[in-house]
Amino acid sequence: MSITLHDIARKSGFSVTTVSRVFNKQTARYRISRETASYILQVAGELNYRPNQIARGLRLKKTHTLGLIVPDISNPFFAYLIRIIQRFSHTFGYSLVVCDTDENVDLENEHIEVLRSKGIDGLIIMPVGQSSSHLEYLVLENMPLVLVDRCFEGLQTSSVTVDNRRGAFEAVDYIAGCGHRRIAIVQGLPHTYANNERVQGYREALSKNGISPDERLMVGNDFRSEAGYTAARQLLKIESRPTAIFATSDLIALGAIQAIREEGLTIPEDISLVAFDDIEFAMSLACPITAVAQPKEQIGETAVQLLIEQIKNRGKQRPKHVMLAPKLIVRDSVRRIDRPNGRTERQAG
Amino acid sequence: MSITLHDIARKSGFSVTTVSRVFNKQTARYRISRETASYILQVAGELNYRPNQIARGLRLKKTHTLGLIVPDISNPFFAYLIRIIQRFSHTFGYSLVVCDTDENVDLENEHIEVLRSKGIDGLIIMPVGQSSSHLEYLVLENMPLVLVDRCFEGLQTSSVTVDNRRGAFEAVDYIAGCGHRRIAIVQGLPHTYANNERVQGYREALSKNGISPDERLMVGNDFRSEAGYTAARQLLKIESRPTAIFATSDLIALGAIQAIREEGLTIPEDISLVAFDDIEFAMSLACPITAVAQPKEQIGETAVQLLIEQIKNRGKQRPKHVMLAPKLIVRDSVRRIDRPNGRTERQAG
DNA sequence: ACAGACCGCACAAACGTTTGTGCAGAATAA
């Protein structure tokens, strides 16, 4: 269908070899004369030649294509990351094939296999979590790989994450600093790295503020909004309900807001709320939500950079683990209430 | 690096040809004995063979990969569509390479060229709008192509859109039916198909309700939230400000909500608001927003189906234009006010 | 005038598949 080197060779009277070299800017190295080069380029221009990247890929064993595997494309956090990653990949000359695992390890595996057989040059994965055994042979095979958002302890591969524990700690510590004692947490998908860390940060903040954890205040089992909604409803039913809720994701927070509204309560007067993951449209919500913002641009940027690095010096290079700092953005969703000792000021620095 | 047909051929003692035919289930056609076939499969299993799709792509001239070009991946509407399209493509055995144009025609062109040279089997584009000249040679070359969300009059290619005009009409007619006379519109990117149609629907609804259009009430120049914010601020400054705002996108509505809040006003008491594009988290907003919902699943689904159809019977098939119906979802963001004639009931059916 | 260096380019193999055709040997038919 398309114009090939052959066509240009025939029309220009030179060989395929020469034409190819002109396109690869190898004219100096292989001593192609200037006139020949420019003539060939002219002919190619007339024919509107575009090199066949499949053939190149076969010959060169690189496709200039990256794979990106995410748990849920439509999650705004991931969507934003995808955009950043796509843009950066493109500036480095790479295309991006995007796969959605729907938080399903089998699907994740399937996608990995497909991507491998399509010869992608590297892979960015936001793994669904729990187990990493299916990723091990990727690193064994030396496939350039970087994990994002969630990582695994034992895996010898680069990763970029945010300090989930610290983010959660700061959020909950801030809530406690505002005088709250009954602070609930709505968890995300259990046994995932991000969730474990955030719960851990929650516990530590509680501990630091001398609050003993209450199992009934620890609910939730998914990062999505429906789960946030039902978990929040559950919390609001408790006889002595929490005065504040720490939502471990923005989507959970959205669900919680809806539940709170339906219960006829308002934020922050009746109940306070802090979210992990900043919501871009936080200012448009029922109440501007205080949230732990992740540096999304930076996450996407370094993910691509780490990957490209690995691709360049494929083979030997130690994996790098980059951990970025989240940032608590204080808005209006936490009410300051009297502490037992009577102080009302915000305590956290 | 990888196991090839060659390896299996050597290890099994048969030829590459035979091995290939076994994998392509051509054993009957080419009379490969059952024992041979199963033995080859066994050997392949032991070696963990995965066919090299690049080589197949070169030979077969199909890559089982689709291209998807969108103006903004992180826009929740597009993000949701991408997810649907990815899922459907995958069930049909296709991967998806996703490109973001950032509403920039030059970038759109660049992506198209890259995708072409990578030999994708088909292309789904949500074009940035205005001109379609750069798409024409795609249809000339018989590239399977379907346009989504925005389409062009003259272009001989399949498309799936929603009835933007009708959606806008119903929204504004509903607002008018609630008694509003000063109804503003915040437009999206000018000269795009979607924007033109929505403005047209707005005008028609005004006309039907005997309201003469006021140019000062027609503001906005982009579908994103920042534009919505500034446009809304502008509207609120007008001496006799509108009683209702029709936002031509969900993002615009979010920006408008923020502006309204900052002005110290509330929805719907002080000002009413309706959005085009339903926001998934509408229930978590300052006020549950009445919105024109687009059937996103159906859009994505039919887009993929139309594309696959075109790929199957490439060559001759007339382009199909599918136009889906949007649906007005009434929530709480429009206040019913007294009509000049004293009636307060909602009028629209 | 002659050896060597240099210039400008082409041959051919390779990347991993798919597929039309051909070719032995076995089975069947006459």
Next chain:
DNA sequence: TTATTCTGCACAAACGTTTGTGCGGTCTGT
């Protein structure tokens, strides 16, 4: 027995590139 068909598989070309090597011819130096 011989002619024919069938069975089971392999040869080789092709897809569009890239690249190590080689080969004639011109130029330079002496």
